[in-house]
Amino acid sequence: MKPKKRTTIYDIAEKLNITASSVSRALNNSNHVNEETKKLILKTAAELNYKRNVLASNLRKGQTKTIGVVVPRINQNFFSNVIAGIEETTYSKNFNLIICQSNESHEKEIKCINALINQHVDCIVISVAIEGTDYSHLQNVIDHGIQLIQFDRVADEIETLKVINDNEQATFEAITHLIDQGYKRIALLEGPQTLNIFRQRKEGYLKALNKHKIPVIDELIIENAWTKELGAEATRKLLSLPEPPDAIFASTSDFSALGVLEVATSMGFKVPTELGILGYANEPFTELTSPSITTIDQFSQYMGKTIANLYFQESENKDTTVVPRTISVKPKLIVRASTSRK
Amino acid sequence: MKPKKRTTIYDIAEKLNITASSVSRALNNSNHVNEETKKLILKTAAELNYKRNVLASNLRKGQTKTIGVVVPRINQNFFSNVIAGIEETTYSKNFNLIICQSNESHEKEIKCINALINQHVDCIVISVAIEGTDYSHLQNVIDHGIQLIQFDRVADEIETLKVINDNEQATFEAITHLIDQGYKRIALLEGPQTLNIFRQRKEGYLKALNKHKIPVIDELIIENAWTKELGAEATRKLLSLPEPPDAIFASTSDFSALGVLEVATSMGFKVPTELGILGYANEPFTELTSPSITTIDQFSQYMGKTIANLYFQESENKDTTVVPRTISVKPKLIVRASTSRK
DNA sequence: ATAATTTAAGCAATCGATTGCAGGTTTGAA
DNA sequence: TTCAAACCTGCAATCGATTGCTTAAATTAT
Structure with missing residues (x-):
């Protein structure tokens, strides 16, 4: 693979003889940049095929706009529908989804969770594996300040938002x-x-x-x-x-x-x-x-949408702490x- | 959500009165650290519930150990099996998967691709949507130096690695x-x-x-x-x-x-x-x-494994450029x- | 015409981990 | 005993984007 050098805001800045700060502000549509220069920057960015480096951006901002989902099996109808439901909402909010499957293995579930914590996802949605009775890995998610939402198969003792069936x-x-x-x-x-x-x-x-x-x-x-x-x-x-x-x-x-x-x-x-x-x-x-x-x-797809909406609702009022609660969907x-x- | 401060290598370094460099080296199991200090660092890291910030790490290393997959529908048997096949291999190599679905929409496919480019994934695996005849977004992947592997539904004119059925x-x-x-x-x-x-x-x-x-x-x-x-x-x-x-x-x-x-x-x-x-x-x-x-x-799952193996083979010999080629699996x-x- | 305000853009620190280089210590060989 | 090699560890730059603070310029008010 050719190690092609990607365009950065510095490249754009250099080309236009301005600083990276202005480029960044323009790309974030801040109103602290002159309209003309903003247009010029946007145009140049497009010309140079600039793509924001989300790693850098996220590192700085401490937020990844990413939700991690852990399910036992991706290809089980119930779960893939829940995922589809989650995706519908997250997509419209410009969030990314990282999907992991535990394959019903407790050990793999823990690995998935740790990988997601490492990734600094903003929220983890999980339905736990059949295996396992110890849920300290879920507590760990909370301890890292990551919003945790359990659905369907939930660990009762871990207090989080829960979306379940009756x-x-x-x-x-x-x-x-x-x-x-x-x-x-x-x-x-x-x-x-x-x-x-x-x-x-x-x-x-x-x-x-x-x-x-x-x-x-x-x-x-x-x-x-x-x-x-x-x-x-x-x-x-x-x-x-x-x-x-x-x-x-x-x-x-x-x-x-x-x-x-x-x-x-x-x-x-x-x-x-x-x-x-x-x-x-x-x-x-x-x-x-x-x-x-x-x-x-x-109502699996509906459950997915409910989960995602719950997250966005909660993240909007940052001031108040999250009150653990359970939303129950009545199956048919x-x-x-x-x-x-x- | 409580903005809990996460443990960083600096916290560990400070606690042990050493520098972050050593901590980093110890955590990466470099042999340029004294065995004793290494042990001590690892122990302290565990105590402080340290989790590596992959954002920072990836930013520095320019490699994310992540593969992006774009399929028309996650919950179609063929695709979910291919994904399962890919996952089997990537999991064992400690790679992450980001899965996107285009829902057969060309426009959404482009958005997914761009999101994955932004994420600096190391490789993108795609089966294109029914919609669309213009594949410049795929060319764009290549132009960003990201390995591209097409499977099943491929754009003939874009020269990449391809895994298809006969x-x-x-x-x-x-x-x-x-x-x-x-x-x-x-x-x-x-x-x-x-x-x-x-x-x-x-x-x-x-x-x-x-x-x-x-x-x-x-x-x-x-x-x-x-x-x-x-x-x-x-x-x-x-x-x-x-x-x-x-x-x-x-x-x-x-x-x-x-x-x-x-x-x-x-x-x-x-x-x-x-x-x-x-x-x-x-x-x-x-x-x-x-x-x-x-x-x-x-042989969908097998195809998935083939795709992943192909990627790892290619990424091992960095020196030689990738020769576009097509692997054909005979269906039954x-x-x-x-x-x-x- | 001068002071006050607004607007635009630069400077530099920061996010957290990695790594080439250099300095220092220890060990071993001559 | 002396010098080289091996081994640790620290320093500081780097990855790319963001943002508080500051300065400079332009505009408005007095």
């Missing part, structure tokens, strides 16, 4: 729907209980059963079934029980629900008549399976064929 | 497969011919027909059918013809093929017996539709139910 309520409604459809033995595939979202979903499940006086059967609750493969495995076990369930709620994801559907089909269970299936997240594919899968939409049950037997 | 060959094989299955009137949904990939796919289509002496019928070639909606619309038109096609190749994407499938099904055409459907990109959902959709896999036909009628 998982419990959504699950409650979903299970109620299953009961309405006449399902009586409803199994739950649960995610790691270290994560708030999975605890809340379980809670919604239990409350719905309780309300309808349906007994909670331990063998119908399967831990850690949060991938397609684990969902499939769990289903194989469940459907081989002497008294198998007549519905399975894959509380962790639609991927898990997909695993359920495939195993159920291959084992000859008719969906939805003999087995109801309910997923979570409204991945696009849930519409395409046969039968299509009932699921819960999280999307009823499809896999649970419609009436 | 679209023509892949299409040729796909169409040959259709012919083998006995399809005779094969329609083509083509993408904007401004993009190389769509031109190549059309070329493969034409060559395959020619080779088998099948006449090319103009009314079976539909321009600009590159979204699900446009694919659906095109299909409605095609299947209403006096002599409708018996197969449709959605050369633009699986989304388009999905539109074809939905319309065909709703119009009562049996797939694959009465109508064969072929997509492009091997989106995960193609496996889930009924019938499942035959498509072409592009995935035969599924939607074209299997034998």
Whole structure:
């Protein structure tokens, strides 16, 4: 690579026989520069193909106009939609986004966070990995004076702005729907209980059963079934029980629900008549399976926009300190064929 | 937000009564520092929760260890997989990724590129938007001495490193497969011919027909059918013809093929017996539709890794200038139910 | 015509880390 | 014992943009 020398404000200054200060002021549209010279500077800058060195600028200003986002997986529909939502707002505010994925690894999550702190981003938005129970790296973000916003999967004990789904309520409604459809033995595939979202979903499940006086059967609750493969495995076990369930709620994801559907089909269970299936997240594919899968939409893009707006609101009133608070978005049950037997 | 003062090397230096130079050297593990002091410095740095200011460091070094990626859409399977592939390599090399999406808008693509130039990224990886025919913004990247790597959708006239699919060959094989299955009137949904990939796919289509002496019928070639909606619309038109096609190749994407499938099904055409459907990109959902959709896999993650490796190879031999060249990855036909009628 | 004010532009320090050069000390070889 | 090599460490400049302060010039008010 040719080490092409880039144009700096000094080059422009030299060419016009003025100082870099004036060039800088002109480029920042300060009104402490003569209109004529300003025009001349702008014109020369364009001619020389000048591009501001943001490194220098940011170093001086102590602000990078950059938001870092850490998600478990970029290519999971929910997360990519949240990112799209964030981007919509940040783009209009001329902010940059640095996107990192933790791949569900705690160790990598920490590395990402540290990289973002090093980068002096103005804000970090995170949904934590499945792994890990220690969140001192998040505290560290705060200690460095960086605004932290958690979403979806949040560490309760770290007090920050949080944007979450009302998982419990959504699950409650979903299970109620299953009961309405006449399902009586409803199994739950649960995610790691270290994560708030999975605890809340379980809670919604239990409350719905309780309300309808349906007994909670331990063998119908399967831990850690949060991938397609684990969902499939769990289903194989469940459907081989002497008294198998007549519905399975894959509380962790639609991927898990997909695993359920495939195993159920291959084992000859008719969906939805003999087995109801309910997923979570409204991945696009849930519409395409046969039968299509009932699921819960999280308004992911809207969540992203909410997150970004929250940041800009807060950063505007610098004087007052940030009050940790939680914004809860109510998800929506999307009823499809896999649970419609009436 | 509290404007917490961050620890700098000067703070460490002051505390230990040495100079910042030594601290810097110790932190960079230079061997020009006494082992004992080095240890002491590292210990103190950890105690003070020191985080290197990459802005300052990069400014000084003129290198950011950051690669910028510009894609039309982050949440399209092909692109998110390429990104995942890139990330795998860059992560291991301790490089950062800044990901931008153009949303298929030329104007936004230019803004992204300029933002990345401002950020002084070391390399820009891009797959261009559907919109646009002027690629001076890419030339501009090169003029700023930034390594540019194009992939998939490339601007032929800009000489850079390129990583592409052999679209023509892949299409040729796909169409040959259709012919083998006995399809005779094969329609083509083509993408904007401004993009190389769509031109190549059309070329493969034409060559395959020619080779088998099948006449090319103009009314079976539909321009600009590159979204699900446009694919659906095109299909409605095609299947209403006096002599409708018996197969449709959605050369633009699986989304388009999905539109074809939905319309065909709703119009009562049996797939694959009465109508064969072929997509492009091997989106995960193609496996889930009924019938499942035959498509072409592009080894997207592998492409991503190839791109990143290419960059690191090139950056290692700084002395020699980069020779523009093209690496072609051969995609693979995935035969599924939607074209299997034998 | 002179003082007061406004406007324009320069000077120089600053952000934090890096690094070539130089000075000083220690070690080892002759 | 003397000199060279090896090893540490400090000094000061540098990366490029920004900005408070100052000075000079131009404009307005008195």
